[in-house]
Amino acid sequence: MVLNPVISKLSGKLVVLASASPRRLEILRNAGLRFEVVPSWFKETLDKRLFKSPQEYAVETAKQKALEVARRMPFKHLKTPDIVIGADTIVTVDGLILEKPVDKDDAYRMLSRLSGKEHSVFTGVAIVLCHEKEKIDYQLIDFYEETKVKFADLSEDMLWEYINSGEPMDKAGGYGIQALGGMLVEFVHGDFLNVVGFPLNHFCKQLDLIYNRCPFSSDEESASVELHHNTSEMLKQEFGVLRSWLKKYFRGYSTVKTLGYISHFVFVFITFPTLLQALFTASKMGVFDLLQRKPGLDAAQVAQEIKAAVKGTEGLLGACVSLGLLQSKEKFYKNTDLATRYLWSDSPFSLHGYIQHCNETLWPLFSHLESAVREGTNQHERAFGKKANDLFQDTYYNNQSVKLRFMNAMHSIAKVTGKAVATAFDLSSYKTACDLGGCTGAIAYELTKAHPEMSVTVFDLPEVVEMSEHFHPSHTDNRVSFVAGDFFKDELPKADLYILARILHDWPDEKVHILLKKIGDACTPGCAVLLAETMLDGQTAYSALQGLNMLAQTEGMERTESQYADLLSKHGFGDTRVVRTMNFLDAFLAVKM
Ligand SMILES: Cc1cn([C@H]2C[C@H](O)[C@@H](COP(=O)(O)OP(=O)(O)OP(=O)(O)O)O2)c(=O)[nH]c1=O
Incomplete structure (x- = not known):
């Protein structure tokens, strides 16, 4: 056995x-x-x-x-x-x-x-x-x-x-x-x-x-061995949910011999925008939410509910079936397990918010990638007609629906990654934590779940805190509290452990130093900083693409382990440890010396 x-x-x-x-x-x-x-x-x-x-x-x-x-x-x-x-x-x-x-x-x-x-x-x-x-x-x-x-x-x-x-x-x-x-x-x-x-x-x-995860695992596949490895690494470690449907996508083609020597890998790159748009569109038009509520509709019924043409809906549903997002039996459709877990909006692990953010924000920014590369700056002005002097105040938080969409996106990622970050290290000696820029509190709730003696203050801008209650879990925990403020300007709540989850990557070094100095000043020896970021070290596909994402979207950048260690050391933090969580984010702990 x-x-x-x-x-x-x-x-x-x-x-x-x-x-x-x-x-x-x-x-x-x-x-x-x-x-x-x-x-x-x-x-x-x-x-x-x-x-x-x-x-x-x-x-x-x-x-x-x-x-x-x-x-x-x-x-x-x-x-x-x-x-x-x-x-x-x-x-x-x-x-x-x-x-x-x-x-x-x-x-x-x-x-x-x-x-x-x-x-x-x-x-x-x-x-x-x-x-x-x-x-x-x-x-x-x-x-x-x-x-x-x-x-x-x-x-x-x-x-x-x-x-x-x-x-x-x-x-x-x-x-x-x-x-x-x-x-x-x-x-x-x-x-x-x-x-x-x-x-x-x-x-x-x-x-x-x-x-098991290598999409090209059939023996006759001609792509190079190197490609196999990189691709399977990429799919497993970085794309999480995407890997399952990419796998299906590749499998669908693995019997197509007419592609000749053009490897499936190249083929999927060429067709990637259509593949992504099928997901974005089905998600935006509420297909997965509808089929979760009413499984077993046919294309005409779906078309009626989502207010679309039957011909267009048939095409979209067919594409979703080919990607493994929907199942169809005798022309009736329902969500696959994958869609049930990640794609409808009320699933505990829903990535719906993040998918919407990718569609509405990242996609337009990435369509100006060439300019971002040439200029080395974010592309908000080109994509949305507005300069982003302060990324959050000027772009995400000055419009209620954009703010909610952004908070939903951050919440999606935090729910999927929160547990891995919260349990990466033994944090039992820290009784009070402060999650700076903790948004909806998703990571804070994971921390209190994992560490029964810890209480966590979520510190974020007033406009975020006022909406955070929409995201609280049904069993709220009185060990999680919310405080409104600006971490660049206001006094930080006292804590033994400061959490910065996907915060430092938004900012250039000058601003990172302002924030780390404030944290350093607030900490006594033995206190610590827990970072959750995508470390560039592995140069895996996900981290490298995240690097481009930060370029097109923010003033900041993804960094390597040693760059983070270096930034922190200037403010008295050392004894750094990193855990690769095999999730979207890596966890990094540094202790005030
Ligand atoms: C810390 C620790 C190590 N070890 C062993 C595991 C390894 O065999 C050894 C470390 O030496 P290695 O050089 O890793 O391995 P080796 O010399 O035994 O064999 P080879 O080089 O041929 O692969 O120490 C224990 O058995 N128990 C322990 O608690």
Whole structure:
């Protein structure tokens, strides 16, 4: 029995574990994976100073381990594996990377450093997919997982007894959490198996990406391997809901051979505007709301209800069926599960507001992308005939319906991302939080749900606060309160934790500094700032396109992790941590030093 269906996708393939670690072997065997073990000969001697972060070092070492085996096997073993898996586990504390101790004294140095402190365990994983045609092509997928581990205070006797047990010697950081070393540990945050040497859950998610989510997964597809990977990454990590219907869209075409050598990827780019407009139009005309209330209408009935021509409605409904947004049976239509979850306006995870915002605001701005690129500025004046000196006051909040649409859009995204942001870190030590620019309070409610002892003040402009009650959940929580004010001008409410969710990306550095200075001044040491932003580091499709979005729409920009760390460090914040939530937004925590 294989619990995770994606593991069964590997049956019949030659899977190789490029590791001598008995723990990795056991974790993968227990998961039902069948594989051969070919330990890597790669010497773990990369220069650590060349890496920006410890995790990059672990990932690079994992890559080199896996690639060495993938390249060696066709010659030394006379067979080409389908998949090679490599991994590298490191422990980091006080800015140092700890690998396996070389002797007992080294183990002593490592363990005494860990005593009484929290440290991070990173495992970098590399999956090499080998494709053999005339020559062998290698496709590389890598990722890492971080787990936090807190050690108890260790006495000298305990340390030496543990070292003399022999257990530390073949383990990163000099301990094995799965055996005697477990007695040294006070708590673990994150994937336990990641500490033992292999992040099984994250690995299965990656396999799922590779084998289940790739729209071009049919064998005859001619698009390049590189394209497969980028596209599947893009679909999985970034486009969230869009991925499902894109997948259907591609599947619909995967049997069309007449496209010849034009890959489906190129094809979808050319037709993308029509695809988006079908979604925008059906959403704007209320098709999904109607079919949620009255499933099973035919095209003529839908046309009557949405006040449109029957011919046009038939075309629109047909397009929605082809995109997997609607189902039709004997000419009667209803929403698919996807539309029920995300597209009708009252669904708890509705993206309706955001779709409207994309249609009414982003689309016109993007039609002037060329000017935005040439001038390096937002395009409100060209798109809407009005200069946006202050993005919010001049564009979104000076008209009631535009304001409501914008708040709906922000609410949509916050509901879909709020939980991931609220639970990205252990925030149990923060009892009071202030969500600056927290709009409808969607993230604040997620925070109080996730942290029973926390109360959250949502601080936003008076014109936003006055309308926020339209968005309150039915079970309101008296730990969430709203305060009206301008975070650039007014005094900030007192809090241990300040939240900035998609705020800094709206502003240029000068304005970011004004805001961070105010937060820095309001914070005492130990207080923190939690950012929720799309980090540019991965240069994934979503983050790169978000970068363009900010260019066309705002005075600000999307930034990298280190740019945020840099901005915050100028105001006394450090000890930064980032969690990639696999949702639209990444979470970033920095503590006032
Ligand atoms: C922190 C910790 C590490 N470890 C182990 C996992 C890894 O096997 C080892 C870290 O060394 P690695 O260099 O990651 O792996 P390895 O040398 O064992 O195997 P290979 O290089 O061939 O892949 O530490 C534990 O078993 N328990 C723990 O609690």
